[in-house]
Amino acid sequence: MAKLTVEDLPLEGKKVLMRVDFNVPIKDGVVGDDNRIVAALPTIKYVIEHGGRAILFSHLGRIKKEEDKPGLSLRPVAERLSNLLNKPVTFVPVTEGKQLEDAINNMNNGDVLLVQNTRYEDVKDGEYVKRESGNDPELGKYWASLGDVFVNDAFGTAHRKHASNVGIATNMPGKAAAGYLMQKEIKFLGDAVDNPERPFVAILGGAKVSDKIGVIDHLLDKADKIIIGGGMAYTFYAAKGIKTGDSLVEKDKIDVAKQILDKAGDKIVLPIDNVVADKFDNDANTKVVEGDIDDGWMALDIGPKSIKEFENVLKDAKTVVWNGPMGVFEKPNFAKGTLEVGKFLGTLADATTIVGGGDSTAAVKQLGVAGKLTHISTGGGASLTYLEGKVLPGIAAISEK
Numbered sequence: 508m509a510k511l512t513v514e515d516l517p518l519e520g521k522k523v524l525m526r527v528d529f530n531v532p533i534k535d536g537v538v539g540d541d542n543r544i545v546a547a548l549p550t551i552k553y554v555i556e557h558g559g560r561a562i563l564f565s566h567l568g569r570i571k572k573e574e575d576k577p578g579l580s581l582r583p584v585a586e587r588l589s590n591l592l593n594k595p596v597t598f599v600p601v602t603e604g605k606q607l608e609d610a611i612n613n614m615n616n617g618d619v620l621l622v623q624n625t626r627y628e629d630v631k632d633g634e635y636v637k638r639e640s641g642n643d644p645e646l647g648k649y650w651a652s653l654g655d656v657f658v659n660d661a662f663g664t665a666h667r668k669h670a671s672n673v674g675i676a677t678n679m680p681g682k683a684a685a686g687y688l689m690q691k692e693i694k695f696l697g698d699a700v701d702n703p704e705r706p707f708v709a710i711l712g713g714a715k716v717s718d719k720i721g722v723i724d725h726l727l728d729k730a731d732k733i734i735i736g737g738g739m740a741y742t743f744y745a746a747k748g749i750k751t752g753d754s755l756v757e758k759d760k761i762d763v764a765k766q767i768l769d770k771a772g773d774k775i776v777l778p779i780d781n782v783v784a785d786k787f788d789n790d791a792n793t794k795v796v797e798g799d800i801d802d803g804w805m806a807l808d809i810g811p812k813s814i815k816e817f818e819n820v821l822k823d824a825k826t827v828v829w830n831g832p833m834g835v836f837e838k839p840n841f842a843k844g845t846l847e848v849g850k851f852l853g854t855l856a857d858a859t860t861i862v863g864g865g866d867s868t869a870a871v872k873q874l875g876v877a878g879k880l881t882h883i884s885t886g887g888g889a890s891l892t893y894l895e896g897k898v899l900p901g902i903a904a905i906s907e908k
């Protein structure tokens with residue numbers, strides 16, 4: 508990268524603004540998988556060991572209304588970070604104003620401070636104003652004014668053009684650098700996918716259908732096969748006229764799915780059967796059905812025939828990139844599809860196997876299959892966007908050397 512890196516910046520005594528991706532699963536106020544926090548430690552430690560005052564920014568989840576805020580506070584993340592660093596982390600429960608400014612002014616060299624979820628700025632006085640997600644120029648400018656230099660280590664957010672990554676960077680010309688995680692991810696993904704060994708198979712799942720469906724169109728030119736499972740599959744079912752019952756379907760993306768299927772020929776592989784449930788609950792009644800899903804039932808995992816079919820497509824692959832779980836793996840009764848696909852990838856000894864995404868990574872770790880994979884990337888949408896050959900705005904905004 509011909510970009511400035513954290514090692515190029517003056518750090519001693521400086522207020523070092525850092526964008527990290529701490530968008531981690533939180534359950535009952537406790538951090539679940541902490542892979543993304545652990546992945547940011549090398550850069551945070553480098554900054555504080557060199558006398559910097561680390562002021563961390565991250566988003567958590569998506570905030571569209573006032574009521575979303577309490578459950579998406581970063582406080583539990585500050586606690587976990589403090590344990591991992593083995594030192595206190597000051598948590599500031601607001602994203603702007605005197606309380607934040609005073610806390611920053613009270614820092615000593617080597618201190619660490621975490622600012623509240625940047626997406627709190629998306630809702631003001633009950634209005635969905637998207638100040639963070641819409642990259643409000645005033646917000647980026649304000650946050651930039653709080654520090655001396657900026658380090659962006661949030662690879663998982665690099666496909667977003669938000670105030671806390673692009674906004675801060677553009678307001679700190681010549682002083683915005685990449686952290687170690689950012690550099691590592693780009694190097695690894697570049698090596699693996701710029702000239703992938705073939706067959707190259709992509710696996711897409713998860714729940715961010717409208718976000719990620721567009722990527723599939725571009726991947727058709729790159730990949731030899733594209734396996735689609737998880738919540739992503741049922742919009743394609745709808746496009747094929749297969750009944751979807753109460754499964755996750757993004758109605759305004761059915762036409763996009765149709766166009767993709769028309770273009771794809773036999774490149775796209777969809778689930779043959781699914782585990783359907785009568786409610787979104789681990790204790791729901793379930794059954795395995797092929798094809799049509801009746802009203803009152805929702806597909807929450809792929810079925811055994813789909814698993815076999817996917818394995819059949821994967822067995823000769825030399826490069827596999829996987830983003831998005833095959834089912835609602837957080838609920839044990841719907842984790843099998845994700846587990847089996849992960850286990851099978853682990854058996855592909857001469858293939859490069861890459862899993863990306865906050866949730867996919869949590870899934871393979873939780874299910875104990877991460878160790879056999881070549882690379883675990885902290886970015887799902889980010890690695891897919893990179894794979895498309897697109898410039899990631901978060902990286903583009905970092906200063907040139």
Ligand SMILES: Nc1ncnc2c1ncn2[C@@H]1O[C@H](COP(=O)(O)OP(=O)(O)O)[C@@H](O)[C@H]1O
Nearest residue numbers: 713714715737738807834835864865866867887
């Ligand atoms: N069939 C399904 N129906 C609803 N949600 C699903 C389904 N399959 C997977 N999911 C959900 O998708 C989420 C992860 O999606 P996403 O954020 O796109 O993946 P990643 O974080 O790996 O990039 C998980 O919370 C999982 O429960």
Ligand SMILES: O=C(OP(=O)(O)O)[C@H](O)COP(=O)(O)O
Nearest residue numbers: 530663664864865866886887888
């Ligand atoms: O979790 C993330 O992406 P991922 O689910 O694709 O891995 C990133 O933190 C980006 O979050 P966003 O998709 O709400 O902007």
Ligand SMILES: [Mg+2]
Nearest residue numbers: 864865866887
């Ligand atoms: Mg996710």
